[in-house]
Amino acid sequence: MPDPAQRVADWLATYDTPTTSVSHLLCDRHDPHATAITEIGPTLAPTTLTFGDLQQRSRDLATGLADLGIGQGDRIATLLPKGIDLAVTALAVWRLGGVLVPLLSSFAPSAITERLTGSNARLVICEDEQRGKLDTDTPPPWHIATIGPEPTRNGDHTLAALSQRGHGPAPETAVGGDGPIAVVFVSAPVGPPRGVVVPARALAAMHSHHHYGLGVDDEDVYWNTADPGTAHGLYHGVISPLLAGHASLALRAGFFDPELTLDVLGMYQVTNLATDPTTYRTLRAATKTLPPEVVVQRLSSAGEQLSPEVIEWVTDMFGVPVRDHYGQTELGWCAGVPNGDTGEPEQTLVPGAVGGSLPGWKVQVLEAISDEPAPVGAYGRIAVDLRQSPLSWFTGYLDNEAASQVRFTPDGDHYLTGDTGILDREGRLHFSTRDDGAILTHGYRIGPSEVETVLNEHPAVEECGVYSVPDEIAGQLIGARIVLASGFEARDGLAEELREWVCERFAPHAAPAEVDFVAELPRTASGKMRRARLR
Known part of the structure; x- marks a missing residue:
């Protein structure tokens, strides 16, 4: 088995190059007959998309987008649920060297407009039922396309029409390791949301967490329940399974239902579940016995710390432990107990502890004033040592230098998460509080x-x-x-x-x-x- 440090270096060598092409890495290099995504409808009926289908459909759409004037560096926002339409749209954008701006469908019109304006979006692609949120008193500076067969408003486009209108082959644009591939907005303690610019080299961090943190392998039936408008949903619900050539499930439902979740786990024989504490807490409140057809082998949680009571319930109910992971939109996930084999002795699960640094990362706790490492067991600021974290990629927020500067120590050696906690003698992180009040x-x-x-x-x-x-x-x-x-x-x-x-x-x-x-x-x-x- 390759050493994790060598494997991280190999991923960086592959993804951080002047010729990095996102569409090639996420789609074109994989077996065209292999399943990329299985979309599950409200009735639990599946619709399957192969990598070959994804390649052809995204090329057709990219050709149409190019004919519309979309090109390298342009920002294309989406108001789409998990599933095939989102995957095809994202790949088409990346074929052109464009930048994806995923938005939460639950946002109200003003929140959507704020993010569209802040990202300087050229195009918005949305579900038909979301179209009304884009109405404005004056003509907006962005194009609008819906996924239905007919335009919802005069002047709108549809994905089907765009896929048929282009002429000539779709361009295959190399963006390089520094080229932006997404802008993901995060809430700020004060002021408007901040845009996190995700470069192509961040693919290495996503692949590493997919392999080591989530432990997804070729035999897994993988399901990430997060909304694609969030970092976890984008990085590990959309990007990392495509990057690794793994099939993934996408439940196209506009609500969370514990019974529906158990139905999907059982009917599709999910073996690897990546979700959030709210899902586990809701399942705990609504579930007394687990259906026998549920065969999950690896469980992970991200977004906030799990309580010991929930961890105990999940372990008793599923028969396997849930692994807590720590990260941020600006990092990906950098600490936790890995579900994948790192070649190291398995970390002991300790209630209240997230786990240690994952491969490619060095998480530390710093003294509040000196920026020196805090003593073992002492509270301090959770930080990432950039000198020992080759997978780090964040350099600053979109058009917000002041907010960017406070994320780094004056010497530039550490990224400051804004969170506090302690490290124990075994190097496990114990999360305490969020300094930014989120x-x-x-x-x-x-x-x-x-x-x-x-x-x-x-x-x-x-x-x-x-x-x-x-x-x-x-x-x-x-x-x-x-x-x-x-x-x-x-x-x-x-x-x-x-x-x-x-x-x-x-x-x-x-x-x-x-x-x-x-x-x-x-x-x-x-x-x-x-x-x-x-x-």
């Missing part, structure tokens, strides 16, 4: 200021403060303290009206579960809001 709810990362900005636009709101509320299923819910504007009172129904306001202008998963009306917000002597006191 709220993780139902697997989504929400910046409090984003919700506050939306609430403050309501005429009844003078000012507000948003905070996290612990929840057994969601992990965290969103709470809001509201100071009412002059002339408004805390009438019946106002709290629900504010929730709907956030749903319609941001996203349903960002709507506050708890709304309280207060006379004033807690502040310091200088007037800064004291978020810790909001609870």
Whole structure:
């Protein structure tokens, strides 16, 4: 078995070159008869796409996009669920050297527009039912295409029409290791969301985690449940299985249902499941016995730390342990207990511990002031040692130099995650808190200021403060303290009206579960809001 360090070096040598072509690496080099994706519909009926099908369909679409004027470096946003349409669209974009901007379908129109504007998108490709979110008072600077057979609005395109309109062979563009392939937006503690620019060389980190962290092999039936608008859904639901030439499942359902999840696990004989803590918590609350046809052999979790109670339940129910993994949109996943064979003795699963550094990474905990490694067992800032992490790839946020600078120590040797924790004597990471105040709810990362900005636009709101509320299923819910504007009172129904306001202008998963009306917000002597006191 190759040494992990050598295998990481080999991946970097393959993916970080001047001639790197994403479409070749994710599709064209694989067996055209092998299954790439099995899309599962609401009735659990499958639709299969081979690598050969993916190659032909993405080439046809790329030809049409090129005829539309889309070329290298152009940003194409998607409002598409997991499945075949998204895979074909992504490969077509990458054939042209374009940059994919995946967006959450749950976003409200204003949140979508903010990200389209921030990424300078040239084209938006969406489901027909999402088309209404793109309506604007003035003609937008981007083209719009839907996946239905007919245009939804005058001037719109359809994927089918684009695939038939091009002339000549589709270009196969090499972007090189530094060439951007995606922009993924993350919520910020203050201000608008930040665009994380993902270069082609990040494919090495994705392949490494697919192999070592998730432990996916050629015989696996692999299912990643994450939304493709999130980093885990894009990196390891779309990209890494295609990169490795592995088949993957994509459930095309607009809701999470524990019974449906168990049906898919059993009917499709899933052996490798990658999901989030909310899924495990919901299954725990709704499941008493596991159907005998469920044969999962490897389980992993990402997004937030699993509680010891959930880990114990999953192990007892499935008969195999769930491996917790730590990472960020800006990194991929860099620490955890591997599901794949690294050649090292198997790490002991310790409740409350995420695990050690994965191959290609060196995760450390630094002193708060000196940036020196903290003593064993001492709390500090979780950081990635860039000198010992060949898989690191993040260099900064899109058009946001100030936010980029605070992610690195002054000497540039460490990437600062913004999280705190400790390392134990065995090198296992114990996550503590998030310094940036982000709220993780139902697997989504929400910046409090984003919700506050939306609430403050309501005429009844003078000012507000948003905070996290612990929840057994969601992990965290969103709470809001509201100071009412002059002339408004805390009438019946106002709290629900504010929730709907956030749903319609941001996203349903960002709507506050708890709304309280207060006379004033807690502040310091200088007037800064004291978020810790909001609870």
